[in-house]
Amino acid sequence: xxxxxxxxxxxxxxxxxxxxxxxxxxxxxxxxxxxxxxxxxxxxxxxxxxxxxxxxxxxxxxxxxxxxxxxxxxxxxxxxxxxxxxxxxxxxxxxxxxxxxxxxxxxxxxxxxxxxxxxxxxxxxxxxxxxxxxxxxxxxxxxxxxxxxxxxxxxxxxxxxxxxxxxxxxxxxxxxxxxxxxxxxxxxxxxxxxxxxxxxxxxxxxxxxxxxxxxxxxxxxxxxxxxxxxxxxxxxxxxxxxxx
Amino acid sequence: xxxxxxxxxxxxxxxxxxxxxxxxxxxxxxxxxxxxxxxxxxxxxxxxxxxxxxxxxxxxxxxxxxxxxxxxxxxxxxxxxxxxxxxxxxxxxxxxxxxxxxxxxxxxxxxxxxxxxxxxxxxxxxxxxxxxxxxxxxxxxxxxxxxxxxxxxxxxxxxxxxxxxxxxxxxxxxxxxxxxxxxxxxxxxxxxxxxxxxxxxxxxxxxxxxxxxxxxxxxxxxxxxxxxxxxxxxxxxxxxxxxx
DNA sequence: CTAGTAAGTCGCACAGTACAACTAATATGC
DNA sequence: GCATATTAGTTGTACTGTGCGACTTACTAG
Numbered sequence: 001x002x003x004x005x006x007x008x009x010x011x012x013x014x015x016x017x018x019x020x021x022x023x024x025x026x027x028x029x030x031x032x033x034x035x036x037x038x039x040x041x042x043x044x045x046x047x048x049x050x051x052x053x054x055x056x057x058x059x060x061x062x063x064x065x066x067x068x069x070x071x072x073x074x075x076x077x078x079x080x081x082x083x084x085x086x087x088x089x090x091x092x093x094x095x096x097x098x099x100x101x102x103x104x105x106x107x108x109x110x111x112x113x114x115x116x117x118x119x120x121x122x123x124x125x126x127x128x129x130x131x132x133x134x135x136x137x138x139x140x141x142x143x144x145x146x147x148x149x150x151x152x153x154x155x156x157x158x159x160x161x162x163x164x165x166x167x168x169x170x171x172x173x174x175x176x177x178x179x180x181x182x183x184x185x186x187x188x189x190x191x192x193x194x195x196x197x198x199x200x201x202x203x204x205x206x207x208x209x210x211x212x213x214x215x216x217x218x219x220x221x222x223x224x225x226x227x228x229x230x231x232x233x234x235x236x237x238x239x240x241x242x243x244x
Numbered sequence: 245x246x247x248x249x250x251x252x253x254x255x256x257x258x259x260x261x262x263x264x265x266x267x268x269x270x271x272x273x274x275x276x277x278x279x280x281x282x283x284x285x286x287x288x289x290x291x292x293x294x295x296x297x298x299x300x301x302x303x304x305x306x307x308x309x310x311x312x313x314x315x316x317x318x319x320x321x322x323x324x325x326x327x328x329x330x331x332x333x334x335x336x337x338x339x340x341x342x343x344x345x346x347x348x349x350x351x352x353x354x355x356x357x358x359x360x361x362x363x364x365x366x367x368x369x370x371x372x373x374x375x376x377x378x379x380x381x382x383x384x385x386x387x388x389x390x391x392x393x394x395x396x397x398x399x400x401x402x403x404x405x406x407x408x409x410x411x412x413x414x415x416x417x418x419x420x421x422x423x424x425x426x427x428x429x430x431x432x433x434x435x436x437x438x439x440x441x442x443x444x445x446x447x448x449x450x451x452x453x454x455x456x457x458x459x460x461x462x463x464x465x466x467x468x469x470x471x472x473x474x475x476x477x478x479x480x481x482x483x484x485x486x487x488x
Numbered sequence: 489c490t491a492g493t494a495a496g497t498c499g500c501a502c503a504g505t506a507c508a509a510c511t512a513a514t515a516t517g518c
Numbered sequence: 519g520c521a522t523a524t525t526a527g528t529t530g531t532a533c534t535g536t537g538c539g540a541c542t543t544a545c546t547a548g
Binding site: 013014015016017018057058059060061063064065066087089090091092093094100101103105236237238240 | 301308333344347
């Protein structure tokens with residue numbers, strides 16, 4: 001009894017399963033989308049054949065910390081090396097995984113549509129982009145991933161109201177209209193053009209590259225991030241259209 | 245080889261240690277304070293005698309999920325049953341605990357100074373309130389708790405700029421001046437009285453109890469939360485004093 | 489040259505806050 | 519009783535950043 005207490009204090013508790021999952025957002029075909037992978041179809045494991053967020057067990061031999069574990073999983077699935085990556089939170093309970101008490105550390109990533117090379121051949125699991133409508137996708141997901149995806153979507157929308165996060169969803173160089181469209185795709189509502197431009201330009205976040213992109217109409221100025229790998233900008237107010 | 249791969253897919257990875265820590269904030273003697281516990285002094289365990297955030301291993305037999313584990317630890321240390329409790333994030337790496345790869349899920353709680361009964365006798369560890377100055381306390385902490393406390397303090401300050409979180413730091417009933425002082429204690433700067441009152445009263449968050457508290461000077465109206473256990477209110481702007 | 493369209497600008501309205509100066513209500517000292 | 523100190527609470531004006539409609543600009547297609 002005494003012995004067990006001492007031993008427990010030293011960390012000899014039954015250990016929960018520890019995983020990391022990544023909610024990878026991007027814009028595909030003008031829609032906010034999330035990357036999902038198909039779970040193995042052999043009936044041994046949990047949720048065979050069901051779509052799930054990419055993720056898996058922490059590999060204590062390879063992963064220095066949780067974030068590099070998330071980076072590794074992102075790289076394995078998409079080939080992307082330096083996305084915007086933010087911790088979303090953790091979900092842990094006795095019931096979320098049929099194999100036992102488990103806790104997952106969830107990150108969310110924003111990547112532009114360019115430069116993504118989905119790993120689908122060989123041993124890699126099938127991976128596809130799903131359009132996000134409302135707070136989730138139309139497919140049933142494994143584990144509690146529906147709830148996690150809803151939380152990620154809410155967090156993304158909330159932050160897009162007052163931050164520059166969508167710059168990570170467009171490729172450089174981009175026009176202000178490109179960026180505005182990214183905002184509108186995530187928020188699922190139109191944004192006023194003049195207010196949008198004032199806000200972004202006065203933030204000093206982007207700088208004109210001096211070049212223009214011509215199409216059928218008036219050519220548009222091209223912009224880049226003023227500082228590569230800079231932290232996102234926080235604006236002092238949310239976008240909040242007047243209720244008529 | 246094949247067998248090991250299958251077994252690993254089923255969750256047979258070496259499992260990291262899984263803990264939950266709670267950053268418990270309150271206002272003591274007019275200062276933002278955090279509750280710390282002293283680690284056991286016997287030299288077997290990590291960081292003997294060092295101050296640390298209250299927390300410990302998830303007990304897969306007792307804890308339904310991470311949040312109830314955090315609630316349990318809060319109750320064990322303070323006797324408080326229904327605080328404001330929010331997930332802060334998770335910290336996990338190979339090095340943060342000398343016993344091995346470990347991941348901790350961190351919550352932060354806000355409680356009022358009343359009704360706290362620190363558990364200090366018997367087998368319970370020594371627990372004390374430490375004033376928070378800047379982003380931390382003046383004592384050296386165990387594990388990576390200094391970093392975690394800094395993150396919690398930053399998050400708290402950031403949210404106090406645009407939410408009603410400090411209502412959880414004062415006891416009911418309270419005057420608007422009480423509440424304003426709580427804001428000022430957390431933000432470590434004065435807040436304009438008129439702007440503060442307009443903001444809070446127009447939010448409909450608090451209602452007058454009809455009573456007054458008299459002191460040496462003009463009696464002040466007493467308020468209570470309009471709805472018990474309501475979610476915090478988000479204001480459309482941050483407090484942002486003009487830079488002179 | 490005209491029409492169409494997307495890029496980009498302008499001016500004013502508006503909400504919410506910043507701030508200083510004001511009034512109100514109590515206790516205390518004389 | 520009356521001035522004084524102190525805290526509670528209000529008023530009026532300025533200011534900032536956004537909402538929004540209407541405007542100008544620059545290009546292509548006919």
